[in-house]
Structure formats: structure tokens, C-alpha cells
Amino acid sequence: MKCLIIYFTGTYNTKYLVEKIRDRLKQEKLFEVDTFSIDRKSLKPNLKGYELIILSYPIYAFNAPIIFDKFVKSLKFIPNQKIIIAKQSGEPIFLNNSSSYTLIRKIKKDKVNLLNEYHFLMPYNIHFRYDDNFIKELFTYNKKLLDIMIYELKNNIVHKVKYNPILAFNTFLFKIQRLGGPVNSCFYKVDYSKCIMCQKCIKQCPINNITLDTKTNKIKFHNKCLMCMRCSFFCPKDAINIGMLQNWKVNGGYNLNRIENDATLNGDYLSKHQSKFFKLFIKPIDKINKLYDKYFSKD
Numbered sequence: 001m002k003c004l005i006i007y008f009t010g011t012y013n014t015k016y017l018v019e020k021i022r023d024r025l026k027q028e029k030l031f032e033v034d035t036f037s038i039d040r041k042s043l044k045p046n047l048k049g050y051e052l053i054i055l056s057y058p059i060y061a062f063n064a065p066i067i068f069d070k071f072v073k074s075l076k077f078i079p080n081q082k083i084i085i086a087k088q089s090g091e092p093i094f095l096n097n098s099s100s101y102t103l104i105r106k107i108k109k110d111k112v113n114l115l116n117e118y119h120f121l122m123p124y125n126i127h128f129r130y131d132d133n134f135i136k137e138l139f140t141y142n143k144k145l146l147d148i149m150i151y152e153l154k155n156n157i158v159h160k161v162k163y164n165p166i167l168a169f170n171t172f173l174f175k176i177q178r179l180g181g182p183v184n185s186c187f188y189k190v191d192y193s194k195c196i197m198c199q200k201c202i203k204q205c206p207i208n209n210i211t212l213d214t215k216t217n218k219i220k221f222h223n224k225c226l227m228c229m230r231c232s233f234f235c236p237k238d239a240i241n242i243g244m245l246q247n248w249k250v251n252g253g254y255n256l257n258r259i260e261n262d263a264t265l266n267g268d269y270l271s272k273h274q275s276k277f278f279k280l281f282i283k284p285i286d287k288i289n290k291l292y293d294k295y296f297s298k299d
């Protein structure tokens with residue numbers, strides 16, 4: 001049996017997660033797994049022959065990235081094909097639940113067999129940086145959630161996603177990418193006192209929104225920005241100003257592999273940080289711990 005994971009990633013957190021899902025499915029010998037990353041070069045994948053499709057994306061302001069919604073909309077799914085949604089974001093609040101509504105509307109039209117939806121947790125690439133120890137704790141959560149996903153897949157356990165019109169309205173209200181991307185793009189600028197002209201930003205932009213003006217030898221931002229943060233996050237000199245979001249900029253990639261395998265990090269961050277923001281994590285993590293115990297405890 002074959003599985004295809006279709007994903008979009010801005011700063012590679014979704015890619016990291018997708019690789020974990022792929023490796024786990026292979027390890028379980030459940031599926032042969034192919035992955036498909038959506039970017040400027042993307043042709044459409046042929047969905048025939050895949051028993052399971054996993055759709056994976058980062059949440060941007062309670063929505064899926066527009067590029068992801070549009071791409072999935074352009075696909076023709078096979079009736080009865082099994083679909084799992086594996087979304088991920090920086091925090092787990094329930095307002096993120098509706099980020100998949102647009103996708104679900106589309107895939108239901110193709111009469112697919114929609115299974116479950118799983119919300120994984122990864123570090124914020126905007127607003128502020130997460131502590132390595134907290135990321136380690138999120139990885140423990142993700143590992144349990146992945147175990148749950150595999151268990152439910154093997155045992156045909158499906159819990160239907162309930163439509164909530166209030167959440168749908170919230171998602172609609174926060175469609176900031178539609179305007180925010182193109183408009184904010186005009187305010188992006190480079191600090192040439194820092195820039196070393198490595199052109200990493202140009203090469204990496206997933207939508208070709210950045211070019212080099214050969215006359216002035218300056219970096220030019222156009223108006224197709226996806227707000228993915230890849231350019232500013234990975235600029236080696238932190239030279240990109242991201243306009244209205246500048247105060248929320250995070251610069252410098254996380255070394256996720258190192259954090260996951262660092263035995264000196266014990267992942268007990270939440271027990272010591274119970275302030276307002278981190279409180280958001282307690283209930284959702286507890287819920288997954290309980291479900292995990294229900295499926296895997298020996299009693």
C-alpha cells in the first residue's frame with residue numbers, strides 16, 4: 001500500500017515533522033511513503049495508486065497557508081481515498097482547529113474518506129523564540145500524537161471533525177495573508193550595512209518573490225509574499241526588515257535534530273513555567289497524554 005504526504009513548509013518545521021511521519025509509517029511497514037513539497041517548482045502529483053494521502057501544513061493566523069489551500073484545491077482526489085490532516089503550529093489553542101475547513105470543503109467534494117486530524121506542536125518562527133528545553137517537551141508530545149495517529153490508522157478509529165461556525169468566522173476574520181502578504185511585502189527592506197549579498201533569501205523564497213535588481217545591485221521584494229518568514233528567519237546577517245511584522249521577527253533557525261537528540265535537555269519546561277502563555281499548553285497536552293494512556297497502558 002502507498003501513502004503520499006503533501007506539504008508546504010516555510011521555515012522547515014513542517015518538513016521536519018513530515019520526515020518523522022514518513023519514517024514512522026515506513027518503520028511500521030504500513031505503507032510505502034512518498035513526500036511532495038509544494039513550492040514554486042511544483043507540478044501536480046498523480047494521486048492514483050495512493051491508498052492514503054496526508055496533508056500537512058503550518059498554521060498562519062488560524063488558517064492554512066494560502067498556497068497550500070490553493071494547491072490542494074487544484075488536485076483531483078480519488079473517491080474513497082483515505083485522507084489524514086497533520087497540521088502543526090506554535091501553540092495548541094482550539095481557534096486553530098478551523099484552519100482546515102477550506103481544505104475539508106474541497107476534499108469532501110471529491111468524496112474522499114476523511115479520517116482524523118492531528119495538531120502537532122513545533123517552535124514559533126515568529127513573535128518569539130522557544131527555549132530548547134520547551135521544544136524537547138513538544139517533541140515528546142508530538143511523538144505520543146504520532147503513536148496515537150498510527151494506532152488509530154491501524155484500528156480504523158475515526159472521530160469526525162465537528163464544524164463550528166464561530167471558529168469558521170474567526171478563521172475568515174484572520175485571513176491576513178490575503179492582504180498582509182502582498183501589502184507587507186512592499187515594506188520589506190534590507191539593511192545593506194549588514195547584508196553580505198549571499199543571495200540566500202533570493203534562492204530560498206518559495207514563491208520567487210525576491211530578485212536582484214542588477215542595475216542597482218539591490219535586493220527587491222515583489223508583491224507575492226506568503227508571509228512564510230523563510231527569508232528573514234534564515235538570513236545569516238539578520239539584515240531583512242519585515243515591515244509591519246518587524247517587532248515579531250525571529251532570526252536564526254532552530255537545530256531541531258540536535259534538540260531532539262540532546263540528552264542534557266530533559267523536556268520539563270512546562271512544570272516550571274506556568275505563566276499565561278504557557279498555560280495554553282497544559283490542557284491540550286494533558287488530553288493527548290490521557291488518550292495515549294488509554295490506547296497504550298497495559299492495565
Ligand SMILES: Cc1cc2nc3c(=O)[nH]c(=O)nc-3n(C[C@H](O)[C@H](O)[C@H](O)COP(=O)(O)O)c2cc1C
Pocket residue numbers: 008009010011012013014015057058059060061062063088089090091092096122123124125126227228229
Ligand atoms: C505569518 C505567520 C502566522 C502564524 N500564526 C500562527 C498562529 O496563529 N498560531 C500558531 O500557533 N502559530 C502560528 N505561527 C507559527 C507557525 O505556525 C509555526 O512556527 C510553524 O511551526 C512554522 O512551520 P514551517 O517552519 O513549516 O513554516 C505563525 C507563523 C507565521 C509565519
Ligand code: SF4
Pocket residue numbers: 190194195196197198199200201202219234235236237238239240
Ligand atoms: S540572505 Fe541576508 S545577507 Fe544574504 S543577501 Fe539576503 S539579506 Fe543579504
Ligand code: SF4
Pocket residue numbers: 204205206207208209210221224225226227228229230231232
Ligand atoms: S519574501 Fe520572504 S516571507 Fe515572503 S514568501 Fe518569500 S521567503 Fe517567504
